[in-house]
Amino acid sequence: MIPSQYLRMFFIALAILTVFHALASFAAYKIFTVRRHIPPVPVETMTSAGSSVRGTMEYKVDFTALPVTLYIVGGLVGLGAAAIIGAFAYLRGG
DSSP states (O other): OOHHHHHHHHHHHHHHHHHHHHHHHHHHHHHHEEEEEEEEEEEEEEOTTSOEEEEEEEEEEEEEOHHHHHHHHHHHHHHHHHHHHHHHHHHHTO
């Protein structure tokens, strides 16, 4: 094969790996993320007119496991490095 065919195959493989990584990252994030609901807290504030307003504040916190975050970031860094190496190979003429 000539070098341009190797480069075309490289970019096709990179595109397939990018799609796979995106799907795997999304699935891992959805499966391993825990959402916690913190009970509502009563809140009372004063307006500038001097009247009091009461309400409740509710918190929702998402916890994602560290390995999932590292997988997502590490995969994106690896794909970016592969794309840069491929771009240099293309610009070099190889």
